Amino acid sequence: MRAFRFIHAADLHLDSPFKGLSGLPETLREELRESTFAALDRLVELAQAEQADFVLFAGDIYDAKERSLRAQLRFQQALRTLAKHGIRSYIVHGNHDPMLEGYAAKLSYPPEAHVFGCGKVESVVIQATDGMLLARVSGISFDRAAVTDNLTPGFSGQGDGLFHIGLLHTNVDGDGEHGNYAPCRLSDLLGRGVDYWALGHIHTRRVLHERPWVVYPGNIQGRHIRETGARGCFVVSVSEQGEAELDFHPLDVRRWETAEVPIDELETEQQVKDALEDAMEAAKAGAQGRPVLLRLTLVGRGPLHGRLRRSGFLPELASMLREASDGSWLESLADRTGAPVDPVALAEQSGFLGELLRLSGEAGASAEMLEDIGAESFAQLEMNPLLASLLAEITEEERLAWLREAEELAIDLLLPGIEARRNE
Known part of the structure; x- marks a missing residue:
C-alpha cells in the first residue's frame, strides 16, 4: 500500500446569507457574504500546497436546497481547479442541499469529481495518477432534507485490504444543537470495515473515535456568534501501514x-x-x-x-x-x-x-x-x-x-x- 494524503471538509454552506447583521458597515457585510467562497478558495489552495491525492466533501456544500447559481458555479470552478492539479473530489449531499429537492443547475463536473447517489451506499476505488490503488471511498447522499433513517447499515468492508473511508452526513448520538438527520450511534459506525469515517453535519470540530477514526471537521467558516473559534478542515496523511495522522488547518476568513x-x-x-x-x-x-x-x-x-x-x-x-x-x-x-x-x-x-x-x-x-x-x-x-x-x-x-x-x-x-x- 502506498502512502497517500487527503483533505476532509464539510458544511461549506456556500453563499450563506449571514442574517441578522444589518448593523454592520457595508464593507464588512460584503466581506462576510463572500467569506464562504473565500474559505473554499483557501481549501483549494491548501489541497495544492499539501499535494493531496483527493478531497472529501461531507455534505451541505450549499446553504439551502434552493441553492444559488453563483454558489453552484463557484463550487464547479473549485472542482475544476482541483482536477487541473490532479486532485480528485468525492462529494455527498446533506440536509441543506439534498439531491432530489430544490434547485440544481445542470452543470458538468470534471471526471475527477464523483458525487455519490442517494439510492444506496456506493463504493469506489481511488487510483493514483500512476495507476496504483490508494483507497476505497463509500458514501451516500441525502435524497431529501429530512432523512430520518440510519444510513450506516449500507456500509460494509470489502475485504480488499484497501484503506476504507466512509463519507456520510449524519448526527451521531443525537447532538441537540443540530437537526437529528440520518441519526446513528457511535457503535453503529464501529466494526463495519471502515478505517476513517469522514462525517459532516456537526459544525464543531470533533474526533469521536480513533482506529477506526470517526471525525467531524466542522464547517469551514463560522456564520454567527454560536460558531466561535477556528473553522477549517483536516489534512489526513495515511502511511504505508494504514496509520492515519490528522492535522487541522483553519480556512476561515473572519473569526x-x-x-x-x-x-x-x-x-x-x-x-x-x-x-x-x-x-x-x-x-x-x-x-x-x-x-x-x-x-x-x-x-x-x-x-x-x-x-x-x-x-x-x-x-x-x-x-x-x-x-x-x-x-x-x-x-x-x-x-x-x-x-x-x-x-x-x-x-x-x-x-x-x-x-x-x-x-x-x-x-x-x-x-x-x-x-x-x-x-x-x-x-x-x-x-x-x-x-x-x-x-x-x-x-x-x-x-x-x-x-x-x-x-x-x-x-x-x-x-x-x-x-x-x-x-x-
Missing part, C-alpha cells in the same frame, strides 16, 4: 469569538473601558491574524453594576469601542453583572424576593422546568410563524442566561424597597 470581562475589582468607568479594550486586543491576538467579530459580556458583581444599567451607557461605550477598533468588530456588548449582594443569602430569606429566587434556582437546575417556563412565557409570541422559527433556535444555554438576567432585574427592582422598609 467569531466571545469573551467575558469581570467587574468585581473595577471601580471606575475608565477601568471598564480599559478592560474591554484589553479583551478586544486579546481576542485579536488569538485569532491567527484573522479579523474578529467579537461579543463581549460584562460579568461579576460590584459597585459599577448600577452605573452600567444607566440608560445609554452600554450603547455609547460599544459605539466608542467600534470607532477605535482596527479591522476587528464588536458584534455586541452585553451586561450580565449583578449588584454587590449575595444572591444565595437573599434566596434563603422569607418574602417575595426570596421565594422568586428559590423558584428561579430550581428552574435553572432542571432543563425540563426551564423549558416549561419558556413555553408558557413564549406562547403568545409563537403564534407568529417568524417569531416561532426564531424561538425554535434558542438553546438551553440562552434560556438559562435569560433566567439569570431576570434574577438580577428582580434584585435591582425589589431589593431597594426591602432595604428601605428595614431602615424605617
Whole structure:
C-alpha cells in the first residue's frame, strides 16, 4: 500500500446569507457574504500546497436546497481547479442541499469529481495518477432534507485490504444543537470495515473515535456568534501501514469569538473601558491574524453594576469601542453583572424576593422546568410563524442566561424597597 494524503471538509454552506447583521458597515457585510467562497478558495489552495491525492466533501456544500447559481458555479470552478492539479473530489449531499429537492443547475463536473447517489451506499476505488490503488471511498447522499433513517447499515468492508473511508452526513448520538438527520450511534459506525469515517453535519470540530477514526471537521467558516473559534478542515496523511495522522488547518476568513470581562475589582468607568479594550486586543491576538467579530459580556458583581444599567451607557461605550477598533468588530456588548449582594443569602430569606429566587434556582437546575417556563412565557409570541422559527433556535444555554438576567432585574427592582422598609 502506498502512502497517500487527503483533505476532509464539510458544511461549506456556500453563499450563506449571514442574517441578522444589518448593523454592520457595508464593507464588512460584503466581506462576510463572500467569506464562504473565500474559505473554499483557501481549501483549494491548501489541497495544492499539501499535494493531496483527493478531497472529501461531507455534505451541505450549499446553504439551502434552493441553492444559488453563483454558489453552484463557484463550487464547479473549485472542482475544476482541483482536477487541473490532479486532485480528485468525492462529494455527498446533506440536509441543506439534498439531491432530489430544490434547485440544481445542470452543470458538468470534471471526471475527477464523483458525487455519490442517494439510492444506496456506493463504493469506489481511488487510483493514483500512476495507476496504483490508494483507497476505497463509500458514501451516500441525502435524497431529501429530512432523512430520518440510519444510513450506516449500507456500509460494509470489502475485504480488499484497501484503506476504507466512509463519507456520510449524519448526527451521531443525537447532538441537540443540530437537526437529528440520518441519526446513528457511535457503535453503529464501529466494526463495519471502515478505517476513517469522514462525517459532516456537526459544525464543531470533533474526533469521536480513533482506529477506526470517526471525525467531524466542522464547517469551514463560522456564520454567527454560536460558531466561535477556528473553522477549517483536516489534512489526513495515511502511511504505508494504514496509520492515519490528522492535522487541522483553519480556512476561515473572519473569526467569531466571545469573551467575558469581570467587574468585581473595577471601580471606575475608565477601568471598564480599559478592560474591554484589553479583551478586544486579546481576542485579536488569538485569532491567527484573522479579523474578529467579537461579543463581549460584562460579568461579576460590584459597585459599577448600577452605573452600567444607566440608560445609554452600554450603547455609547460599544459605539466608542467600534470607532477605535482596527479591522476587528464588536458584534455586541452585553451586561450580565449583578449588584454587590449575595444572591444565595437573599434566596434563603422569607418574602417575595426570596421565594422568586428559590423558584428561579430550581428552574435553572432542571432543563425540563426551564423549558416549561419558556413555553408558557413564549406562547403568545409563537403564534407568529417568524417569531416561532426564531424561538425554535434558542438553546438551553440562552434560556438559562435569560433566567439569570431576570434574577438580577428582580434584585435591582425589589431589593431597594426591602432595604428601605428595614431602615424605617
